[in-house]
Amino acid sequence: MNNDNKKVETLCVQAGYTPEDKSSRIAPLVQSTTYYYDHAADLADAFALKTATPIYTRLGNPTLGVLEEKFAALEGGIAALTTSSGQAAILITLMTLLKSGDHFVAMNNLYGGTYTLFTSEIQRFGIDVTFVDPNASADEIGAAIRENTRLIYGETIGNPGLDVLDFDKITGVAKDFDLPFVVDNTFATPVLCRPIEHGANIVIHSTTKYADGHATCVGGVIVDGGNYNWANGKFPELSTPDESYHGLVYSETFGHAAFILKARAGVLRDIGATMSPFNAWLTNLGMETLHLRIKAHCENAMAVADFLNRHDKIAWVNYPGLKDNPNYERTCKYLPDGASGIVTFGVHGGEEAAKKLIDSVRLATLVTHVCDVRSHLLHPASTTHSQLSDEAKRASGIAPEMIRFSVGIEHVDDIIADLKQALNHI
Numbered sequence: 102m103n104n105d106n107k108k109v110e111t112l113c114v115q116a117g118y119t120p121e122d123k124s125s126r127i128a129p130l131v132q133s134t135t136y137y138y139d140h141a142a143d144l145a146d147a148f149a150l151k152t153a154t155p156i157y158t159r160l161g162n163p164t165l166g167v168l169e170e171k172f173a174a175l176e177g178g179i180a181a182l183t184t185s186s187g188q189a190a191i192l193i194t195l196m197t198l199l200k201s202g203d204h205f206v207a208m209n210n211l212y213g214g215t216y217t218l219f220t221s222e223i224q225r226f227g228i229d230v231t232f233v234d235p236n237a238s239a240d241e242i243g244a245a246i247r248e249n250t251r252l253i254y255g256e257t258i259g260n261p262g263l264d265v266l267d268f269d270k271i272t273g274v275a276k277d278f279d280l281p282f283v284v285d286n287t288f289a290t291p292v293l294c295r296p297i298e299h300g301a302n303i304v305i306h307s308t309t310k311y312a313d314g315h316a317t318c319v320g321g322v323i324v325d326g327g328n329y330n331w332a333n334g335k336f337p338e339l340s341t342p343d344e345s346y347h348g349l350v351y352s353e354t355f356g357h358a359a360f361i362l363k364a365r366a367g368v369l370r371d372i373g374a375t376m377s378p379f380n381a382w383l384t385n386l387g388m389e390t391l392h393l394r395i396k397a398h399c400e401n402a403m404a405v406a407d408f409l410n411r412h413d414k415i416a417w418v419n420y421p422g423l424k425d426n427p428n429y430e431r432t433c434k435y436l437p438d439g440a441s442g443i444v445t446f447g448v449h450g451g452e453e454a455a456k457k458l459i460d461s462v463r464l465a466t467l468v469t470h471v472c473d474v475r476s477h478l479l480h481p482a483s484t485t486h487s488q489l490s491d492e493a494k495r496a497s498g499i500a501p502e503m504i505r506f507s508v509g510i511e512h513v514d515d516i517i518a519d520l521k522q523a524l525n526h527i
């Protein structure tokens with residue numbers, strides 16, 4: 102299919118695969134590690150990156166290619182790279198752009214796994230990070246940028262604080278300092294928000310969440326916006342000869358696609374955090390209904406947030422789609438079609454009451470995962486964010502009485518009835 106000017110719904114269903122005459126109508130699962138070549142010269146060209154035909158599945162596979170093309174089309178990027186997990190997508194992005202001695206600036210309200218990656222493992226390789234309050238002024242955020250700063254990192258909807266990123270402010274800072282802006286768009290999905298349209302340069306997803314949508318496989322993807330000048334001298338790995346490819350210079354050979362080519366042909370080649378073809382195939386099936394599922398998640402989450410907001414055992418409700426939410430204005434601006442499916446709330450009675458509620462639900466289930474078709478809930482302070490210091494917890498908005506509710510696409514009456522009976526147990 103030609104993706105030009107197609108709507109998001111059409112891209113979800115059809116992008117990434119065009120059947121040939123009398124071929125499989127469904128994108129085939131190419132469960133093969135390797136690819137046959139007729140001529141030695143053709144395989145040599147592929148190894149030298151002169152052609153983009155598959156060589157070995159660690160570096161690329163036709164089924165992964167379907168999902169990559171779909172994500173690139175949906176996000177409005179020029180190319181994408183699938184990875185074995187969302188964490189791998191983040192790590193590969195950092196490894197492609199940073200080296201020992203470099204520094205980056207990240208919002209302080211990130212997913213717990215990302216926060217620990219930035220503050221533990223990455224640190225051992227001499228890469229430094231400064232966390233900033235996403236609600237700080239552009240000047241304050243700019244003040245965190247140093248001579249050796251190489252990127253700015255944020256999430257469209259912070260997990261689980263649910264702040265909506267002020268794209269105009271952060272892209273303004275990124276442009277002022279000529280830095281790439283990397284955005285984790287997992288919670289919003291390209292159905293609700295396309296960060297590249299708002300000035301982001303690289304978009305990351307944990308496809309484990311809404312993209313797959315059924316909690317069947319862990320995966321990630323990196324989308325390159327193709328809108329950053331990698332030859333500006335800040336990224337020597339992209340603009341000076343790569344001896345492992347006979348002196349190839351990514352920014353000369355691939356221009357605006359230098360980043361995503363280096364991520365695949367250099368970093369993914371070397372660390373091997375590749376998505377399995379079967380996971381890509383399942384994730385692509387999930388993507389075919391993403392637009393329908395997201396709509397239902399948003400509607401149900403809004404109704405659940407409304408219900409909780411009016412319940413006397415509930416101390417507070419955080420859902421960026423609620424009119425009284427501090428993020429409401431930004432939600433209208435950047436997420437006009439819905440504020441996604443995650444609601445957080447606090448119960449009167451602190452941690453004990455929160456745990457009682459979790460133990461009393463029957464339809465919703467206690468799992469670590471979020472963003473699939475089923476309703477789930479969790480107590481972040483004692484689980485996903487338990488490795489954070491008390492100070493970091495406060496900065497990420499993790500309170501002891503807080504529950505994270507991932508609203509599924511069951512009938513909303515059943516979801517609310519379940520919450521109602523569980524609240525009666527407190």
Ligand SMILES: *Cc1c(COP(=O)(O)O)cnc(C)c1O
Binds near residue numbers: 186187285288306310
């Ligand atoms: C889950 C998640 C990740 C990590 O993804 P995995 O697929 O679990 O490795 C990164 N960012 C966000 C926002 C997430 O929710």
